[in-house]
Amino acid sequence: MAKPATLPARLKACDPSSMSAFTFIHAADLHLGSPLSGLALKDPDIARRFASAGRRAFEDLVTAAIERSVAFLIVAGDVYDGDWSDNTIGLFFARQVARLDRAGIPVILVRGNHDAESVITRSITLPASVRSFSATRAETHRLDELKVALHGRSFPNRAVEENYALTYPAALPGWFNIGILHTSCTGHAAHATYAPCSVADLTGRGYAYWALGHVHDYAELARDPWIVFPGNLQGRSIRECGPKGAVAVSVADGRVQGVERLIVDQARFHHLEVDLSGLAGEREAVVAIEEALRPLGAAAAERLMAVRVRLHGETPAHDRLAADRDGLTAEIQAAAHRIHEDLWLERLRIETARPSRAVTEARPDAFAAIDPATLLEAVDRDPEFRARARAALAEITAKMPGGLAEAEDFGADLDALCAEAEAVILGRLSGRTC
Numbered sequence: 001m002a003k004p005a006t007l008p009a010r011l012k013a014c015d016p017s018s019m020s021a022f023t024f025i026h027a028a029d030l031h032l033g034s035p036l037s038g039l040a041l042k043d044p045d046i047a048r049r050f051a052s053a054g055r056r057a058f059e060d061l062v063t064a065a066i067e068r069s070v071a072f073l074i075v076a077g078d079v080y081d082g083d084w085s086d087n088t089i090g091l092f093f094a095r096q097v098a099r100l101d102r103a104g105i106p107v108i109l110v111r112g113n114h115d116a117e118s119v120i121t122r123s124i125t126l127p128a129s130v131r132s133f134s135a136t137r138a139e140t141h142r143l144d145e146l147k148v149a150l151h152g153r154s155f156p157n158r159a160v161e162e163n164y165a166l167t168y169p170a171a172l173p174g175w176f177n178i179g180i181l182h183t184s185c186t187g188h189a190a191h192a193t194y195a196p197c198s199v200a201d202l203t204g205r206g207y208a209y210w211a212l213g214h215v216h217d218y219a220e221l222a223r224d225p226w227i228v229f230p231g232n233l234q235g236r237s238i239r240e241c242g243p244k245g246a247v248a249v250s251v252a253d254g255r256v257q258g259v260e261r262l263i264v265d266q267a268r269f270h271h272l273e274v275d276l277s278g279l280a281g282e283r284e285a286v287v288a289i290e291e292a293l294r295p296l297g298a299a300a301a302e303r304l305m306a307v308r309v310r311l312h313g314e315t316p317a318h319d320r321l322a323a324d325r326d327g328l329t330a331e332i333q334a335a336a337h338r339i340h341e342d343l344w345l346e347r348l349r350i351e352t353a354r355p356s357r358a359v360t361e362a363r364p365d366a367f368a369a370i371d372p373a374t375l376l377e378a379v380d381r382d383p384e385f386r387a388r389a390r391a392a393l394a395e396i397t398a399k400m401p402g403g404l405a406e407a408e409d410f411g412a413d414l415d416a417l418c419a420e421a422e423a424v425i426l427g428r429l430s431g432r433t434c
């Protein structure tokens with residue numbers, strides 16, 4: 001009994017908050033129930049694996065929280081992507097937070113624009129250790145044993161234009177204060193403006209850590225105090241590239257000692273640019289693409305990897321590449337599989353160009369008078385043709401299912417479409433004359 005008795009005696013000598021050392025996890029934007037969009041994969045089994053990546057990422061985060069015996073888990077908004085179509089996604093979250101509850105790890109969350117009170121119409125009872133914040137005013141949850149004060153406010157509706165940060169209470173003296181806020185902060189090109197605030201508004205509260213959510217890229221806005229966007233847990237499309245996850249924040253003596261990214265994404269998106277300048281043929285092009293893909297095998301590791309390949313540069317192979325898009329797509333996919341079994345071609349963009357002189361030089365005499373490339377370029381510039389092409393595009397776009405036209409960037413660039421059509425025609429012509 002002598003040993004345990006000495007510890008409280010030492011604790012009493014100092015302020016308890018200065019003695020405690022703990023780690024917590026800060027996550028945001030789980031977007032559970034979100035479909036991974038824009039994936040050009042036709043295999044339904046693969047598509048399903050991509051679609052379940054967000055749930056598996058959260059499962060892994062919960063496992064990491066339990067293994068590390070963290071003190072608590074914060075989710076700074078957008079647990080759900082939107083209203084549940086049935087109870088499946090709500091039950092999934094309930095099951096995961098119950099794992100944390102059994103491990104003695106409380107969960108503290110605010111609602112964001114995607115899971116605002118008015119957006120989510122169903123509910124499932126969560127363990128009592130899961131605490132969420134009011135949507136009418138900022139409030140404080142205290143974890144007495146750690147002397148941690150968590151300040152937060154939920155979104156009542158999708159759009160919050162008020163500067164929520166200014167409504168947050170002053171820091172509790174002698175406590176470790178954390179602000180939890182779903183916000184676009186000073187603005188982000190890819191994210192709508194919600195609960196806008198300045199960095200100065202946040203630092204002015206006197207908290208030790210700001211757990212932000214909403215912006216899907218990892219960002220440290222400040223380190224004194226720490227103001228962090230952990231990014232979303234799982235990238236959902238080619239617009240959300242690179243490693244995704246949460247952060248583990250270690251605290252000792254009432255101060256943040258370190259912020260470590262916990263990468264838990266189960267599927268990753270990557271943009272790959274391949275310069276084919278000067279390469280003579282299709283085979284050389286595929287070899288160059290395979291070499292460019294190779295480093296992604298290591299990055300993929302145990303996860304799915306979706307890569308968008310953009311080919312560019314002036315190459316005599318241009319017409320052939322563009323003329324047989326399906327064949328080239330299959331060859332690139334096969335090259336990707338030689339590197340890693342779960343390296344998937346998300347989309348192929350052929351933006352190479354024909355070397356400007358090569359076309360006319362390569363033409364046999366019979367074609368010199370009527371050079372098809374010159375003819376096509378003239379058609380391309382013709383205002384009447386362009387007007388008809390735009391009208392046709394508008395007609396097709398209107399008939400595409402909701403959101404698809406936008407997701408595919410369909411018809412965004414008439415010049416690129418014309419260049420591709422031109423290449424297809426020239427590729428087929430050269431195939432026939434060679």
Ligand SMILES: [Mn+2]
Binds near residue numbers: 113182214
């Ligand atoms: Mn959001």
